[in-house]
Amino acid sequence: MTQFLHPDDIRTLFSSAMSDMYRTEVPQYGTLVQLVEDINAETLRACPELAESMKTTGEIGRLDVERHGAIRVGTAEELSGIRRMFAVMGMYPVGYYDLSVAGIPVHSTAFRPVDAASLSKNPFRVFTSLLRLDLLEDQELAEQVAQILARRMIFTNRVTELIDLVDTQGGLTQEQAVEFVAEALNTFRWHQNATVCTNTYQRLHDAHRLIADVVSFQGPHINHLTPRTLDIDTVQVGMPERGILAKAVIEGPPTRENPILLRQTSFKALEEKVVFSGQEAGESGTHSARFGEIEQRGAALTKAGRALYDQALAKTRAAAPIGAAGEGAEAYQDELAKQFHVIPDDLEDMRTQGLAYFQYRAAKNCALSDYASIEALIKDGHLIASPLTYEDFLPVSAAGIFQSNLGSDEQSNYSASANQSAFEEALGASVRDPFAMYAASERESLLTALKNLGQARL
Ligand code: OOG
Ligand code: NI
Known part of the structure; x- marks a missing residue:
């Protein structure tokens, strides 16, 4: 019988190859990874309780390999091709994100592992956005974009053959998996040569910088890779000390004793040399797309918890807006801390009020x-609850990350227009509901724990 490599192992090969590639392409990413590793080690040293709890939940093992990336594709064919490629690595579309609210003409999902065992091995995720030509005002330009995109092929022939092979033979051998990873990587590579001329680039850029980024190149270059830190505030302070320019505020919830959801910060996109089609030898232009980001993950919130989060964030943003150059950042942070008092910073309160998901053992x-x-079992220390880590993204934060790297002078001419069914049609599959996944994972852990305590009746 043929031995196939487990999709989890293919994902690990791929995420490490991607990280190596990005480190070579964007050296500041390497500096950021080093900073995060240093601060994680220091945080675990300074807080043995955290180290201990991460050991019991198995989180510690994945910390150093944990990262997410992001890509932006142009067409339905590209998106469904990406779906098939990520499935080889055990990554499936979870959640739907409408970024049109922030004036960004894309909608997105996150490809990630879905079961607890795979997540704990390596939770590599890729935030994947699809360009929405239906949101473009200039229909003539939309038509031109469609033509340009129809001409490009973002997958090598060989990777397509290998993906087909998984369908027919059921998996990839070690040797095929290694080849698959090398071939798949080509889809995400940076191309210094644009496929369009300077004029076209300028027209696309004038319509929206993001459109120029998606359309002008041979493929959906990976635009950032994000390591996970245990202390984002310290990394934010440490970034300038290592020559990295951070964005003005950390996206997401404020600093808390018990972190929730996701906090993120990024450094500005690089200005990179590009050769446009038709340019003479020695001529070149520039394009900026690629950046670096860090994140800190906390407890996944239930729908009730998430509603409190969304309200607190909306109130903060209304009361303390931040200017294009980051002015008002301090007032924003104060307001954020004030508004978030509605979510108790205590695990037991969060659990008993049904605000966060937990895993039981x-x-x-x-x-x-x-x-x-069940409460009596917990009170007597037989049953232990620890928060489930949030494995997904946040639309408002994602918009903030997009914006800070597109330049905040960007005009937004779009109104909210979520269209999940159009997205799923392009994807060729439906996206999973993250809330249902956390709830199932919580329930499963509780049932197992109760069985192990001889309390299956509860
Ligand atoms: C994706 C931005 C979203 C995040 O971490 O929220 C994202 C992009 O800029 O393409 O990666
Ligand atoms: Ni990101």
């Missing part, structure tokens, strides 16, 4: 005599 596997309730 038995303190010790032993059949106890009958207990009256």
